[in-house]
Amino acid sequence: MSVPTLPEATHPGLRPGAVPAPRTPADDLPTVEFRPQFPSPRHVARTVQGPPAAAPPPGAGPGAHPAGYTAAATPRLGRRALRREQEVTLAAPRRRYGLVARLLFVTMDLLYGRRRTFEKFQVLEIVARIPYQIWENAAYRALTRRHRDAGVAHRIRERIEENREQQDNEQWHLLITAELVARGGRRLGAFRYRFLPWLMAVGYYHTAWLLFVVAPRWSYRLNADFEDHAEHEYALFVAEHPEFETCAHGSVFAEQYGAHPSVADLLRQIGHDERMHKQESERYLREGKPA
Numbered sequence: 001m002s003v004p005t006l007p008e009a010t011h012p013g014l015r016p017g018a019v020p021a022p023r024t025p026a027d028d029l030p031t032v033e034f035r036p037q038f039p040s041p042r043h044v045a046r047t048v049q050g051p052p053a054a055a056p057p058p059g060a061g062p063g064a065h066p067a068g069y070t071a072a073a074t075p076r077l078g079r080r081a082l083r084r085e086q087e088v089t090l091a092a093p094r095r096r097y098g099l100v101a102r103l104l105f106v107t108m109d110l111l112y113g114r115r116r117t118f119e120k121f122q123v124l125e126i127v128a129r130i131p132y133q134i135w136e137n138a139a140y141r142a143l144t145r146r147h148r149d150a151g152v153a154h155r156i157r158e159r160i161e162e163n164r165e166q167q168d169n170e171q172w173h174l175l176i177t178a179e180l181v182a183r184g185g186r187r188l189g190a191f192r193y194r195f196l197p198w199l200m201a202v203g204y205y206h207t208a209w210l211l212f213v214v215a216p217r218w219s220y221r222l223n224a225d226f227e228d229h230a231e232h233e234y235a236l237f238v239a240e241h242p243e244f245e246t247c248a249h250g251s252v253f254a255e256q257y258g259a260h261p262s263v264a265d266l267l268r269q270i271g272h273d274e275r276m277h278k279q280e281s282e283r284y285l286r287e288g289k290p291a
Contacts, residue, residue, distance in 0.1 A: 074169055074273045076258045082268040089235040089271060094228055095278075098218075100207060101225035104200075111196060116237040118184060119193065122177040124230060126197045127204045129170035131223040134209050136163035139290065155290040166277055172257040173270050179251060180263070220284040227278035234271030238264050 077085065097105070112120045139160045146152045181188070188194075212219035238244060244264035251257070251266075260266040 074276045077269060077272060079261070079265055082265050082272065085272050085275075086235045086238060086268050089231055089275065090239065092232075094232055095225055097225045097229070098221055100211070100222055101229070104204065104226070105229060107200070111192070116233060116240065118177060118180045119186070119188065121233070121237070122174070122181050123193070123197045123200070124233070125170060125174040125177050127201045128173065128226070128230065129167045130201060130205050131208045131212075131219060131226075132163045132166040132170070134205070134212055134219070136160055136167070138212060139163065142290065152290070159290045162280065166280065169273055169277070172253060173273070175253055176251060176257065176266070176270070179253070216289050217285055220281045224278050224281035224285065227274045227281060231271050231274040231278060234267050234274065238267050238271075 108120065108123065112123060139156050143153060143156045143160070146156065208219050208222060211222060241264075244267065245262055247263040249260055249263045249266050251259070254260075258269065260269060
């Protein structure tokens with residue numbers, strides 16, 4: 001089986017206005033190196049054990065996937081691919097952030113400084129999973145109303161699974177950044193790194209919930225802005241610290257999230273996850289609510 005690549009948007013030569021670079025032998029290699037212990041890349045059907053999956057019910061729509069596949073399953077990339085995808089992020093322009101997103105980013109800069117630190121990323125990850133929690137709860141309520149319509153119910157169930165995997169992925173980001181902060185040995189103040197992040201999370205929850213109630217597209221756009229910001233911040237953080245390349249990383253979460261030889265590759269993987277989440281939110285913008 002040939003190794004598939006990520007969507008075309010990840011290739012720098014395909015961005016609007018990009019100047020084609022001279023072709024090299026490396027261009028013929030796949031962008032993504034699938035690591036053997038994580039063989040389930042996004043956009044590629046998983047190999048499922050057991051009987052063949054049933055076809056999606058009528059009315060499930062073009063976005064329906066067979067059982068064993070969810071769009072939220074982020075691929076684990078090899079070292080060469082991680083470096084290439086970091087370059088893609090650094091070369092790509094940021095989204096045009098909305099007012100709420102800009103206000104959130106300015107608030108974080110005022111409270112924690114403009115400099116990128118592990119402590120600041122830990123705070124960022126505290127609030128990262130909140131929109132997915134809201135969307136999952138809303139999807140469960142929709143399933144209560146629309147469970148008799150097989151096609152609609154299938155779309156809702158699919159969205160629930162995606163949102164749950166997105167939350168789980170952000171959970172690992174939070175646990176890993178907290179681990180890196182603890183590894184640094186710095187003692188964090190309770191007010192600045194416990195109370196204020198909790199307050200930000202509460203405020204962000206109610207803001208994202210209100211946006212979803214008024215117009216779900218606003219909530220999807222806010223999250224796309226948030227994930228785009230996180231993607232670029234992680235890429236810049238690695239670029240600013242070349243010493244991360246030789247800083248070995250060992251984690252108690254390696255079995256669940258994946259082992260990486262260096263802190264640089266670990267942060268590149270997290271940044272790539274954020275890009276995947278951004279693309280999912282942009283897809284939700286196109287598709288709208290499942291019901």
